[in-house]
Amino acid sequence: MESITERNRSFRFNDSIKEWLVFSICLICTFLFLFSAYEKIIDHSRFAKGLSKVSIISSYAIIIAWAVPILEILVSILLIIPKTHRWGLYGFAGLMILFTIYILSMLLWKETLPCHCNLIIEKLSWGQHLWFNLAFIAIAIIAVKLSEPNLKS
Template sequence: MNTVTQKIAPFHLSSAAREWLSFSICLVCLALFVISAYDKITEHDRFLRGLVKVKYISDYALFVSWAVPITETVIAVMLLFPASQKPGLYGFTLLMSVFTIYIGSMWLWAEKLPCHCNLIVEKLSWGQHVWFNIAFIAIASYALILQKNGFKHKH
């Protein structure tokens, strides 16, 4: 008697489920950057004053104060459209990694810890902030893994 053995992946998602989950992650990342950019633009003077206090950024504070929310907005728009989601996720992951390195270095070496991220994140401790960023980097990376082979669209 022959036994047929099927190898079943422990956690397999259909193409449609991967696409839905990836898009959901993009929307969460988009929301974080839209909220953050909006807060940095509407509270620009406060954001700029905070950057001026940072030793290595102070000379470039005006540029950074506009570059960060503009970059966040561009990445958020990229996350909205399927054709640009993958580069948007790479941009999101890169920018969140830069923010995390910045926060980690400030946490380790700065005497005063200015945080002007947005209304949600600035209520966190510095340690919580680092873990928050790492969690977002992880979910964005997971979305990139989900998109690795693309999605099969039925037309």
């Protein structure tokens, strides 16, 4: 009788499916960040004003308001270049983790929650936004794992 661990070891995606999944995840993440960066740049004053209402970061609101969309664009570029997509996935996951920490801190310590998100995200509650971020962090981690080189013994 075959054990569960033996069956799980035998279940593997072939390389073309892995490449397709990683490519698809990179495209989705790229779209999310480029759209988000575009919205933050187009309506920059709204984004900066929203950040300035958060006391802990208000002193750095202008810097953050420019740094976030620039970083989103740079990570998007890394995501769409095949040789750098793993770095892009790490950058994507890292930024999403930072955004998630920000959301958690807002939920835990802020009485009034200012929303300075883009058109898609602003329709979500803060709790839904948290789950949205966690889902994207998970798919980025999955893509990193799928893009790891095969180590055959």
